[in-house]
Each structure stands twice: as C-alpha cells, then as structure tokens.
Amino acid sequence: MPFRTTEISNPQFENNNLRFITVKTPNLKGRGDICVYVPPGTKSTHALPIVILLHGVYGSAWSWAYSAGVHLTVNELIKKGELPPMILAMPSDGLWGDGSGFLPHSTCNFEKWIAEDVPAAVRENIAGAQKDSPLFISGLSMGGFGALRIGAKYGRQFRAISGMSSITSLPQIKLFVEEPLKCYVQDNKIDEDVFATFKHYREQLPPLRFDCGESDLLLTYNRDLHKKMEEEGMPHIYEEFGGGHEWSYWSKHVVKSLKFFAGHL
Numbered sequence: 001m002p003f004r005t006t007e008i009s010n011p012q013f014e015n016n017n018l019r020f021i022t023v024k025t026p027n028l029k030g031r032g033d034i035c036v037y038v039p040p041g042t043k044s045t046h047a048l049p050i051v052i053l054l055h056g057v058y059g060s061a062w063s064w065a066y067s068a069g070v071h072l073t074v075n076e077l078i079k080k081g082e083l084p085p086m087i088l089a090m091p092s093d094g095l096w097g098d099g100s101g102f103l104p105h106s107t108c109n110f111e112k113w114i115a116e117d118v119p120a121a122v123r124e125n126i127a128g129a130q131k132d133s134p135l136f137i138s139g140l141s142m143g144g145f146g147a148l149r150i151g152a153k154y155g156r157q158f159r160a161i162s163g164m165s166s167i168t169s170l171p172q173i174k175l176f177v178e179e180p181l182k183c184y185v186q187d188n189k190i191d192e193d194v195f196a197t198f199k200h201y202r203e204q205l206p207p208l209r210f211d212c213g214e215s216d217l218l219l220t221y222n223r224d225l226h227k228k229m230e231e232e233g234m235p236h237i238y239e240e241f242g243g244g245h246e247w248s249y250w251s252k253h254v255v256k257s258l259k260f261f262a263g264h265l
Helices: 061-067 070-080 110-125 143-152 170-175 196-201 219-232 247-262
Strands: 006-008 018-025 031-036 051-056 087-093 136-138 159-164 209-212 235-239
Touching: 006 110, 018 110, 031 061, 031 070, 031 110, 031 219, 051 110, 051 143, 051 247, 061 070, 061 247, 070 136, 070 247, 087 110, 087 219, 136 143, 136 247, 143 159, 143 170, 143 196, 143 209, 159 247, 196 219, 209 219, 209 247, 219 235, 235 247
Parallel strands: 051 087, 051 136, 136 159, 159 209, 209 235
Antiparallel strands: 006 018, 018 031, 031 087
16 A cells, blocks of 8 residues: 555545545655546456646645536547547646655655556556556646656556647746745756756657647747757647637636547557
C-alpha cells in the first residue's frame, strides 16, 4: 500500500458514477483529493484507459465534474459508442495558494502528486484501473501547463497528452494568481516552459494536441508554442475554436481531447 491512509466515498451515496478518493502523501505533506468517474458496469477484470484531467487556478477536484459536467458528457458518448469506456481521474492541484502550477515548490511536490500519486491511488481503489491501463493526461489553463509539461517529462508512462487554453510558460501564471512569481521558480529553468520541456524530452514525447479559444487571453502564447513546434519539426495537432477562457469553451472542447486519446488506444 503506497499511502498511509486512504478514504473512499461510500457507493451507497454516490451519484452519476462519481466517487471521491482522499489519500495522504508525502508529496503534499498531507492529504489530496481525487474525483473519479467510473463507467457503469466496470469490473476489476477490465483494464480501462485512465484519463487524468487537471483543473485551472482557483479550482479543485470537483471542478471538471461540477463546472463542466464532463462525467455526464462522457457517459453519454460511451452509451452512443462515440467513446470507449474510460476512467476520468480529476485531482486537486494540492490546493496551494490560487494554484500550485503543478510544480515542485514550497516544500511540496505538486508535480509528483499528479504524475505518481494520482495514478497509484486510482489503481489501488478503482475497479478497471489496472497496472496496464493506458494513461493519458489533459487539463485547462494552469492544468494545461501541468498536463503538457508532466506529460512530456513523464512521457514514457503517458500514451498521449493534451492541453486546452494552456499557460505555456510560468510567468503567465501571474495573469491569474496573487502569489509572487518567485514562489514558483524552479531550479531547472526547463521546468518553467512548455516548449523547453518538449525540446528536452523530445525523444519520449507522446502524441499531443492542444487548442485555444479565439478570444482567449492566452491565445498569443498558444500560437507562439504552435509556431515554435512547427519550426522545430515536432509533430502535434493545434486547433483554435470560437470562445474565451471559460467553462463553456472547455466543457465543449474537452471532447476533442478525449476522442484524440481514444484514437491512441
């Protein structure tokens, strides 16, 4: 058992195939929460794909479910045969400040919480989450920054990665948080920038896509990342859609990422 303590919600009170896990981990110096969508009829003999979905600043483990209804969307798409059955793991970022950035800092390792603890906690507690379950990671805004960075850095464990409306370099987090930028600074500057991370881990870079809204305040940064990747000859998919930095955009276009992941099973 990798965790000293684990608490999981009672099936008697669960709704819409959602359950909640809380585990204590040294990476957070305390407890972390994960909201999990498990398709109906899942058995422990099925090795289902696991998609980690990261929230943005100000959010928590409930954000994707209760701000976007992503579990309801996925449930319908599975019923229609447009998506294969998949588990969604929606962790908190560690709840530091306005947002942890999914980076190691302030005596906690918010990156390892996502890359190591979350998959382990889901596999330990959820039927269908097996050692050989294909693993994917995506996120929005700060979560896009985390998903693209962590997905590249831990590229050998992820089948594919994606980002929506992503922060692409650490200084952009100051558009959203009140904490000083110096709190987030990394010893290795590569860890502060998505493109630098992609270049450094190029040999293990999984298939990736990212998108951004045409009225999003991060649009210029996403276009710049796309341009740099094109110039460097890095395979990827980049798309733009109508919309801004808002839940109506993410709740609609997360489906693009999930179908992209399904295409890499």
